[in-house]
Amino acid sequence: MRAAYLQSSASFFAILELDNNRELAGLLGLDLTLPDNLDLLDIVNEKLLVLSKEVTGVIFDPIYTFKFLAKKDQNTGAILRLEQDKENLPDSMPLLFPNFSLEEVSNNYALAKLELNYHPEETKVIEKHQLLAEIREYSKILNIDFLLKLKIYDPSKFDLQKKAETEFNFEENQLTAVQELRSLTDLIAVQNPPNPLAVATIISELDIPCLIMADEQDTYDSFKEKFRMAMENGAAGYCLGSVLWKEISSYRNSDQTLDLLGIQKYIDTTVRDRLMELNRIASESLAK
Numbered sequence: 001m002r003a004a005y006l007q008s009s010a011s012f013f014a015i016l017e018l019d020n021n022r023e024l025a026g027l028l029g030l031d032l033t034l035p036d037n038l039d040l041l042d043i044v045n046e047k048l049l050v051l052s053k054e055v056t057g058v059i060f061d062p063i064y065t066f067k068f069l070a071k072k073d074q075n076t077g078a079i080l081r082l083e084q085d086k087e088n089l090p091d092s093m094p095l096l097f098p099n100f101s102l103e104e105v106s107n108n109y110a111l112a113k114l115e116l117n118y119h120p121e122e123t124k125v126i127e128k129h130q131l132l133a134e135i136r137e138y139s140k141i142l143n144i145d146f147l148l149k150l151k152i153y154d155p156s157k158f159d160l161q162k163k164a165e166t167e168f169n170f171e172e173n174q175l176t177a178v179q180e181l182r183s184l185t186d187l188i189a190v191q192n193p194p195n196p197l198a199v200a201t202i203i204s205e206l207d208i209p210c211l212i213m214a215d216e217q218d219t220y221d222s223f224k225e226k227f228r229m230a231m232e233n234g235a236a237g238y239c240l241g242s243v244l245w246k247e248i249s250s251y252r253n254s255d256q257t258l259d260l261l262g263i264q265k266y267i268d269t270t271v272r273d274r275l276m277e278l279n280r281i282a283s284e285s286l287a288k
Contacts, residue, residue, distance in 0.1 A: 001077060001078070001109050001110055001111050001144055001145065002143075002144075002145050003111065003145040003147070003186050003187045003209065005077050006056045006057040006077045006079075006111070006187075007056060008056050008279070008282075008283075010282065010283040010286055010287070011236075011286055012056075012231075012236060012237040012279070012282035012283065012286055013056055013057065013187070013209060013211055013236050013237030013238070013239075014054070014055040014056045014057070014237055014238060014275070014278070014279055014282070015055065015056070015057045015058070015059060015079065015147075015189075015211065015237070015238065015239040015240070016048075016051055016052065016054075016055040016057070016058045016059070016240065016241070016275075017059045017239065017240060017241030017242075018045060018048060018049065018058055018059060018060055018061075018065045018068075018241070019059045019060055019061035019065060019081040019085065019113075019241075020061075020085065020241050020242060021041060021045070021061060021063070021064040021065065021085055022085045022086070022087075023241075023242055024041065024044065024045075024241075024242065025037070025041055027242065027245075027246070027248055027249045028040065028041070028044060028248065028249060028258060029249065040258060041064060042064075042067075043260060044248075044258075044260075044263060045064065045065050045068060046068060046071070047260075047263060047264050047267050048245070048267060048271075049065075049068050049071055049072060050267065050268070051267065051271060051272060051275060052072040052073040052076045053073040053075075053076065054272060054275040054276060054279065055076060055275060056076060056077060056237075057076060057077040057078070057079050057111070058072050058076055058077075058078060058079065059079040059080070059081060059113055059239075059241075060078060060079070060080055060081065060110075061080075061081040061085055062080065062081065062097050062100040062104070063085070064085075066080070069108060069110075077110070077111065078108060078109065078110035078111070079110055079111045079112070079113045079147060080100075080104070080105045080108065080110045080111070080112060080113065081113050081114075081115075082094075082096055082097065082100070082102075082105075082112055082113060082114045082135070083095060083096055083097075083114055083115055084096065084097055088117075090117035090119075090151075090153035091117070091119075091122050091123065091124060091153075091155065092124070093124060093127055093128065093131065094114060094115065094116060094117075094131070102135070102138050102139055102142055102144070103142065105139075105142075105144055106142040106143070106144050110144070111144060111145050111146065111147055111187070112135065112139055112144060112145075112146045112147065113146075113147040113148075113149065114132070114135060114146070114147075114148055114149070115149040115151065116128060116132070116148060116149065116150055116151065117151050117153050118150060118151065118152060118153070118177050118181070119152060119153055119154075119155050119173060119177070120173055120176040120177055120180060121155070122155055129180070129181075129184070132148065132181060132184035132185065133184055135184075136184050136185060136186075139186075145186035145187060146185050146186050146187070147185065147186070147187040147188070147189065147239075148181065148184070148185035148187070148188050148189070149188075149189045149213060149239065150174075150177060150178070150181065150188055150189065150190050150191075151191060152170060152173050152174045152177055152191060154168040154170075155168070156168055170194065171193065171194055171195075171198050174190065174191070174193065174198075174202070175198070175201060175202060175205070178190065178202050178205055178206065179205055182205060182206055182207075182208065185208065186208055187208060187209050187211065188206065188208060188209070188210055188211065189210075189211040189212070189213045189239040190202065190210060190211070190212065190213065191212075191213060191214075191215050192212055192213075192214070192215060192218075192223070192226040192227070192230060193230065195229075196229055196232070196233045199229065199230050199233035199234060199235060200233045200234055203233065203234035203235065204234075209236035209237070210234070210235055210236055211235065211236060211237050211238055211239045212226070212227050212230045212231075212235050212237070212238050212239070213238070213239045213240065214240060214243040218243050219243070219246065220243055220244060220246065220274055223240075223243050224274075224277065224278065224281070227278060227281060227282075228281050228285070231281060231282055231285035231286070232285050232288075237282055238278055238282070240278075244271050244274050244275065245266070245267065245271050247266070247270075248263060248266065251263045251266060
């Protein structure tokens, strides 16, 4: 599948993440080694999949949500995750699924997606460039496009020597990373640049669509304002998951079991309204 198929009629991208299941399980308080907890995760994911009618693409993972791919809205595109949903140090290479390849992505008429933690001066720069180049080259052979979720990290949090050498500058490092990796992907998602000039500068460096994703500390309201600013300065849409449903963990019965009816109502009203609001912001920004 080509990225162009993920654009709305108003020409923005609206990507829903249903591939961060370790994070979702943590929000719900589920132990995924227990079969009944896996069943509950499936129930919640199916409820979230109803939102596929409000977006242009959904990201699935090969372990927990691939089984629901056929149940998405028929007008919504599919994206398949390449990296394993496991805790991994940012300066390490992403762990790919050993038995899930780009051929599987192609066979399911989907795009490929990789989330990459990156810093321009890290020790794994060459290896990460090589990995992206291999994915991009093979995806082109298979006639599918590739989405890169680019997450900039601070090396000083993991290497005391780095902390002594230089002060972390997110804006500068993000721009450098975009410049270095822009030729290795067809669609890129970045953390919210800190100001309008930073957004405009990044967009000016790209000839591919640039999507905005949330940071861990974002609430929906804080992300919404950053997204509005990004769209007004050239961004092409969003790539979002848990920031849309951060309050989901509060829906519990008196015995602390999950209130599935409450979760369903929350998804059908609050979460759905949030997606519709972001879509309206994107449409209005592109219409100006």
